[in-house]
Amino acid sequence: MDDRIKYIDEILAVLPEKPGCYQYFDAKGAIIYVGKAKNLKKRVSSYFRKDHDDPKTRILVRQIHDIKYVIVDSEEDAFLLENNLIKQYKPRYNVMLKDDKTFPSIVIKKENFPRIFQTRNIVKDGSVYFGPYASASVARMMIQMIKNLYPIRTCKLSLTPDEIAKGKYKVCLEYHIKRCKAPCVGLQSEDEYNANIAEVKEILKGNSSLVTDSLLKEMQQLASNMKFEEAQAIKEKYNLIENFRSRSTVVPPALHHLDVFSFDENEQSAYINYMYIGNGAIVQVYTIEYKKRLNETKEELLGMGIIELRSRFKNRAKEIIVPFMPDMVIENCIYTIPQRGGDKKKLLELSIQNVKQFKMDKLKQADKFNPEQRATRIMKTIQQDLHLPVLPMHIECFDNSNLQGTNPVAACVVFKKAKPAKKDYRHFHIKSVVGPDDFASMTEVVTRRYTRLMEENEPLPQLVIIDGGKGQLNAATEVLRNLNLTDKITVVGLAKRLEEIFFPGDPVPLVLDKTSETLKVIQQLRDEAHRFGITFHRNLRSKKQIVSQLDSIKGIGKKTKEMLLMKYKSVKRLKSVSVEELTDLIGKTKAETVVQELTK
Numbered sequence: 001m002d003d004r005i006k007y008i009d010e011i012l013a014v015l016p017e018k019p020g021c022y023q024y025f026d027a028k029g030a031i032i033y034v035g036k037a038k039n040l041k042k043r044v045s046s047y048f049r050k051d052h053d054d055p056k057t058r059i060l061v062r063q064i065h066d067i068k069y070v071i072v073d074s075e076e077d078a079f080l081l082e083n084n085l086i087k088q089y090k091p092r093y094n095v096m097l098k099d100d101k102t103f104p105s106i107v108i109k110k111e112n113f114p115r116i117f118q119t120r121n122i123v124k125d126g127s128v129y130f131g132p133y134a135s136a137s138v139a140r141m142m143i144q145m146i147k148n149l150y151p152i153r154t155c156k157l158s159l160t161p162d163e164i165a166k167g168k169y170k171v172c173l174e175y176h177i178k179r180c181k182a183p184c185v186g187l188q189s190e191d192e193y194n195a196n197i198a199e200v201k202e203i204l205k206g207n208s209s210l211v212t213d214s215l216l217k218e219m220q221q222l223a224s225n226m227k228f229e230e231a232q233a234i235k236e237k238y239n240l241i242e243n244f245r246s247r248s249t250v251v252p253p254a255l256h257h258l259d260v261f262s263f264d265e266n267e268q269s270a271y272i273n274y275m276y277i278g279n280g281a282i283v284q285v286y287t288i289e290y291k292k293r294l295n296e297t298k299e300e301l302l303g304m305g306i307i308e309l310r311s312r313f314k315n316r317a318k319e320i321i322v323p324f325m326p327d328m329v330i331e332n333c334i335y336t337i338p339q340r341g342g343d344k345k346k347l348l349e350l351s352i353q354n355v356k357q358f359k360m361d362k363l364k365q366a367d368k369f370n371p372e373q374r375a376t377r378i379m380k381t382i383q384q385d386l387h388l389p390v391l392p393m394h395i396e397c398f399d400n401s402n403l404q405g406t407n408p409v410a411a412c413v414v415f416k417k418a419k420p421a422k423k424d425y426r427h428f429h430i431k432s433v434v435g436p437d438d439f440a441s442m443t444e445v446v447t448r449r450y451t452r453l454m455e456e457n458e459p460l461p462q463l464v465i466i467d468g469g470k471g472q473l474n475a476a477t478e479v480l481r482n483l484n485l486t487d488k489i490t491v492v493g494l495a496k497r498l499e500e501i502f503f504p505g506d507p508v509p510l511v512l513d514k515t516s517e518t519l520k521v522i523q524q525l526r527d528e529a530h531r532f533g534i535t536f537h538r539n540l541r542s543k544k545q546i547v548s549q550l551d552s553i554k555g556i557g558k559k560t561k562e563m564l565l566m567k568y569k570s571v572k573r574l575k576s577v578s579v580e581e582l583t584d585l586i587g588k589t590k591a592e593t594v595v596q597e598l599t600k
Contacts, residue, residue, distance in 0.1 A: 004065055008048060011067045015041040018071050021081045024091075025066040033060060033093040034085045036078035040069055054295035060093050075329050079307035095270075095290045095304065104139040105131035106204060113159045113183045113193050116152050116200065118143060130204040132313060133284065142204065149203075149237055150196040151181045151188075159184055203241070205278070212241050255343055259310065259317040262351035263302045263324075264359050268292060271362075272305030273355035276315050277347065284313055287358040303328030321348050375417040378517050382418075382463070385518040386501070386510075388490050390462050393417060395521075396449075397465035398476070399529035400430075400441045408433065410445040411533030414461075415525055425532055438468060439475045446479040454483070464491040467526050470502055477504040494526055553597045560586050564594070574598060 020040045024033040037043030044067060052058050072078050086094050109115045110126035118139045122129055133139040146152065154174060157163075164186055171187075174180035181188035199211045215238040222231035258277040265271065269289050276284040286309065290301055303326035310316070321336050321344055338345035366373060379391050386392075395415040400408070414424035428448065433440045446464075453460055466476045473493030480486050493502040499519065500509035512519040550561045563585060568574045575598050582591035 008064065008067065012041070012045050012048065015044055015069065016071060017041045019073070019075050019078045020069050020071040021078055021085060022067060022069040023085065024060070024064045024093075025068070026063050027065045029066070031085075031089045031091050032063060033091050034082055034089065036075070036082040038075050038078075040071070044069070056093065056294050060294065074331060076307065076331060079304065079328060080311060083304070083308055083311070093293050095293050095296055095301065104133050104136045105129045106133070106139055106142060108197060108201065111159075112161075113153055113190060114197055115154065115156075116143065116146060116197075117154075128201065130201075131284075145240065146200055146203070147179065149240055150200060151179055152196070152200070153180050153183065155184070157184055207278070212238055215241070255347075257317050258319055258321060258344075258347070259306075259315060260321040260347050260351045261302065261306055261309075261323075261326075262348060262355045263298055263305075264352075264355045265292075265298060265301070266359070266363075269359075269362070270296075270298070270301040270305075271355050271359045272302060272309070273351045273358065274305070274309040274313070275347065275351050275354075276313065276317065284315070285354065286313070287355055289358075289362065297327065299325065299327035302326040306330075321351075323348060323352065372417075375419065378418040378521060381516075382518045382521060385512060385516065386463070386490065386492065388463060392461075392463040392490075394459060394461040395463045395465065395525060396461045397467060397522075397525035397529040398442065398445060398449075399467040399526070399533045400438050400445070400472075401530075401533040408441060409533060410441060411529050412445070412449055413525060413529045413532055415521070418521060420528060427532075439471050442466065442468070442472045442475040443479055446476045447483075450480070450483055450485060450489075460485065460488055462488075462490065464489055465522055465525050465529075466491060466493040467496075467529055468493055469495050473502055473504060494522055499523070550594075553594060555593050556590060560590060571598065 017039050019036075019038050021034060021036050022040060022044050023031050024035075026032045035043065047057075047061050047064075052061070070081060072081055104118050104120055105122065106129070107117060107119050108128045108130075109117075110128070114127075118136065119129075131139065133142070153159075155172065157169060163169075164184060167185070169184040171182045171185055172180075175182040175187075181193075183190070183193055199214075202210050215234055219231050219234040219238060222228075222234060255277055260275040260277065262273045263270065269291055271287060271289050273287040274285070288305060288308065290304065292301075302322065302324070306320065306322075306326055306328055318332065319334055319336055320330070321338060324337065325335060336344060338348050363377075376391075379393065382388070382392050383390070393416065395418075397413050397415075398410060400410045408430035410428040410430060412426045412428070414421045414426075416424075426449070428445045430441050430444060432444050450460065452458075464476065464480075466472050470493065473491065476491050476493075477486070480489055480491060491504060494500075495502060495509065498511070499514075500511055501519075501522070502509050550556055550564065564574060567585065568577065574594070577595075579588075579591050579595050582594060585591075586594070
């Protein structure tokens with residue numbers, strides 16, 4: 001036993017069975033990991049008492065040379081301490097919170113005639129802070145609404161009674177445009193001003209209904225006393241607040257003081273959306289992203305997000321709506337997982353929409369700056385959804401075209417790295433099949449395509465898509481089996497009606513979500529093959545039609561036919577051309593002959 005293991009065993013032997021945080025140090029004394037535990041002894045010992053499947057965890061354990069720990073009163077305290085230590089030391093093996101900026105708040109300053117403004121600095125001077133808000137634009141919107149409702153001063157003057165009594169201040173523009181009542185010169189009392197501030201506080205707390213109820217009573221009282229002008233001013237203020245409430249209300253006002261969390265993830269990151277509900281309105285919304293480091297469970301990640309966001313936004317709701325139970329116990333708080341349709345279920349679904357959109361936006365941003373990464377991600381998704389043994393770097397799709405039973409052709413389109421490789425597209429004239437027989441046509445085309453690729457030693461695709469049902473799929477599969485390619489190429493069929501994906505020998509199709517990237521790529525391949533095949537078929541049909549009709553006209557030779565074909569493309573267009581126009585191209589005699597024959 002080396003000295004490192006012996007030293008760690010000595011630490012493990014004395015670890016307490018209490019909640020707390022632990023820190024792992026490397027040989028240089030740097031913190032490489034911070035964790036929290038309900039039971040320090042069990043949790044820390046588990047790193048050294050069993051084999052780990054995750055390679056990152058195995059590497060971490062080999063680098064641990066020292067362990068320190070801190071005991072706390074509860075699991076929630078352990079979460080908070082862990083969060084603070086991670087932010088302070090940024091250990092390389094920890095989940096890292098990507099967005100850790102300071103969020104804007106709205107402050108009501110502790111002073112005579114308090115000012116209200118946006119800030120990112122919290123100063124403990126007795127001022128009242130609301131928020132933090134998810135973005136500066138939200139905070140600005142709230143302040144603008146307050147200014148529209150109440151004449152709040154914006155100046156930085158010291159408005160103590162003594163300073164006002166000295167008479168050294170003068171009214172400013174804000175007074176003249178009726179945004180301030182000039183308390184600086186004694187035109188507004190402190191009691192009246194503070195009454196407005198009290199209403200502002202209720203609005204910022206999310207209790208706007210208390211303000212509107214009070215305004216409604218005041219308006220009715222003024223109207224009953226025939227004071228209609230004053231009542232109209234109160235009504236305008238009432239309508240402003242009600243309009244604000246109607247824009248933000250998504251659930252009945254009975255639902256109050258709720259936290260809602262949702263979760264989504266991919267291989268690299270976890271995303272957690274948070275909504276705070278007060279009086280039926282969404283008061284705060286925010287989504288965070290954690291970069292994964294070790295093999296963290298979704299329950300652990302959701303627990304971390306709950307503690308982080310409740311701490312950041314300083315909310316203490318007693319009920320938390322979640323999609324599943326997090327690995328986190330919070331005292332005096334209950335978790336609710338909505339099971340049926342209802343207001344709480346709708347709130348959770350709204351939060352889920354937000355977290356999925358955030359995840360999608362992050363992926364789009366990453367794809368924009370790194371197209372290669374996007375292509376690899378899409379191919380990995382296809383590999384996972386279709387259970388492919390290898391990454392589908394090269395995909396081909398076949399489609400038959402025999403419109404009106406004539407000129408049967410087929411098309412093969414090629415995607416490389418999830419993008420069209422148009423120079424590799426191929427057309428096929430069906431040679432061995434008489435009449436519209438899709439199965440036999442598919443057999444001929446697939447045979448010709450892969451026999452030639454093998455003979456020319458060209459790279460084979462990892463995935464082949466057959467546009468059609470089980471019959472075409474079985475025909476293609478039989479060809480690959482005869483060519484001994486079934487272990488090198490995966491072939492699937494795409495049914496036209498319900499966009500089902502069939503695998504050889506499996507009667508049950510795979511039905512992918514309509515928003516699936518895998519399905520979108522397969523549909524793009526199918527549509528491209530159909531377009532390519534139809535275009536070739538129509539061109540072929542048009543050429544044969546115009547050539548055959550011109551061949552029957554006496555006196556029209558090869559060069560004349562080529563000139564007409566080059567200029568007019570089709571018989572239909574040629575029929576609408578006048579003798580005079582054709583005369584300029586092929587001469588009067590030939591022009592009259594062509595027009596006469598085509599208009600019979």
